[in-house]
Amino acid sequence: MKTLKKIALIIGIMVLTWACTDNFEETNTDPNRTIVGDIQASGMFEPLLYNGANAWQNYTWFWNNELIQFTAFTGGTTRQEHRYFISDANWQSVWNFYARYANNALHMHNLSIEQEDPSLEAISITLKVLYLSNLTDMFGDIPYSEAFLALSEEGVVKPRFDSQEEVYRQMFADLEEANNIYATNPIFIKPSLDGMYGGSMDQWRKFNNSLYLRLLNRVSGRSSMNSGDKMTEMLNNPSKYPVFTSNEDNATVVFSGNDPYRSQFDNTNEGSFTSSGRKLTEQLIKMTVLTNESDEQIYEDPRLAIYGKKNPNTDPNLPLVWKGTVAGCTESEQSDVDRGTSWLNAAVFCRADAPGFFMDFAEVQFIFAEAALKGLIPGGESAARQYYESAVAASIEKWAPLGQYSETPVVISSEDISAFLASDLAAWDSLDNKEELIGNQKFLALFWVGMEAYHEYRRTGYPELTIGDGAIYNDFILPTRFAYPNTTMATNGENAQEALSRMGGENNMKTPVWWSKEAIE
Known part of the structure; x- marks a missing residue:
């Protein structure tokens, strides 16, 4: 025995x-x-x-999406990760x-x-x-x-x-x-x-x-x-330590769409993927949508219509708007906060050839932006701004080609990227706390990574x-x-x-x- x-x-x-x-x-x-x-x-x-x-x-x-409030499963109680119900x-x-x-x-x-x-x-x-x-x-x-x-x-x-x-x-x-x-x-x-x-x-x-x-x-x-010393060494020796220099280098797995090279969510329907459960959150919407004094939505992050989609099952007499559900809401609140909330964009993600992302150029630029701001690498705030704006642009450029798969195709131009970088959502001067600005935009760029x-x-x-x-x-x-x-x-x-x-x-x-x-x- x-x-x-x-x-x-x-x-x-x-x-x-x-x-x-x-x-x-x-x-x-x-x-x-x-x-x-x-x-x-x-x-x-x-x-x-x-x-x-x-x-x-x-x-x-x-x-990730449930823990960090990109989405919340408020369509029922079968999944409660957004409430931190996590078992052995x-x-x-x-x-x-x-x-x-x-x-x-x-x-x-x-x-x-x-x-x-x-x-x-x-x-x-x-x-x-x-x-x-x-x-x-x-x-x-x-x-x-x-x-x-x-x-x-x-x-x-x-x-x-x-x-x-x-x-x-x-x-x-x-x-x-x-x-x-x-x-x-x-x-x-x-x-x-x-x-x-x-x-x-x-x-x-x-x-x-x-x-x-x-x-x-x-x-x-x-x-x-000694992270700063090593980062500086790598930055100063690109031949010895080459890193991502454009989106062409992104660690993105391309699925052909043919067996067995098919994406995880191929043949996943919109209900099980999002509309019956996981909805976009207030947290995501407030970071990607600007409103005026009348609470009208007047501008949005150009990536948002690729990440998600407005809920079509709302009052036909009212304009479609971006609405987020409440991550960590109570069960009694759930029905109210879930009503009319926006969905993940199943048309983009639930495809046999949808790519898988391990890491991208934007992340490298955000790393350098933070490091320059903190004095870990040379350049100070001026360099930090350049890295930051490069990072934001790279993230949008990465997502732009996927806009073609939306039910209503999304087209993003270079002018759209410039407008975003000048907007109150992302402009370098939009926040006094530059560390927070970098952290917020890096958070959005890490969507689906x-x-x-x-x-x-x-x-x-x-x-x-x-x-x-x-x-x-x-x-x-x-x-x-x-x-x-x-x-x-x-x-x-x-x-x-x-x-x-x-x-x-x-x-x-x-x-x-x-x-x-x-x-x-």
Whole structure:
């Protein structure tokens, strides 16, 4: 019996703590049981890229938008994430996703070394960091140095949790290693497999280093990380650290629309996607629409009609207007606040060939804008303004081509972008607090980019969000992290508990992560 219990424990740890793959059936059913060399590293690339991008979109829709008040499910009570009703099963699912994909990226890395494929060796490192950075940003301290070693020579079945500072330092080292490999100009053997960059190592290298900037920015509030020095080094050495320089470099996965390269929300109807549940919020509308003294809507962010659509089921005698529902509303308020509220634009997002966004040029420009404003990189406020305006323009230009898919096509001209940058919504002089202005516009630009808006809100505190009266499930506190799943606490409790003690809190959604504004203050 003791032996059986021990076996069950090890299996539980392997499956649930590090999350072996469960959706790479055709190429790699279980990487923890595949002998290196049995399959080609290239056989793992497409699932990592396409399935990962689809999950990224789903997390945007299901988690990020509800937590950060882009949308709120006020069409019923079957989903209450906007009220912070989040269970252990949710924590487990999120933990498993990021760990599973990181594990498979590491397995592709081992295969690529065995098969002498440096292109996939570098890409696997970039993808591993992409997924593990989100795991640590969602949960705090995580296994990194000892992760995924259960069936290695070390046989680590209960990995220690590295502090988030240690995790970030290791991710930086990994991204440096990947950058050096990309610098050797390896050849991507099968470019047709790559639905993001067509096998271009130059663009993968830019993504790797732009991701590096994202993570440097994330921990920039911690002076011990010397983020500004590294950003300045990268900025001054573009040949050594190339980063995104236009929307042509965006880390965007292009789905052909043909099986199996279809977007997550293909064949999703408007009701299940938005009109029966997830509606645009007051928070989003107030940040994207200007009204006059008579409360008439007189101007809007040119992206809004691409992000969303006005509710057509309103009084035909009244003009259609943008109306947001109340995130975190009570159940008794729900019917009133939901009436007539605007929807997500299903015509744009629910297409077989709708793209998946990992990162874009606009984000890089926002990072430089903030860094210049704070004196982390040279240039001061003048440079900050230039980076900021470049960032806003790049975001609108990224979304503009998707306007063609709206039921009423949206066309955005260069004059429209200039008008927006001169408007009270986005003009550099519209707010005295330039840090807030940058944070607000970055928030809008991060629409539909994974969990990034949620991460950035916890780091900066922008935009100012209003917590609804119905957000009772976390005592009216927007979740500061996700809690470690019960399975992790049961199978690796000693290490997890040590991590919680180091983070200074309990295993709940109120303990701030190390890089957050709350933890630093």
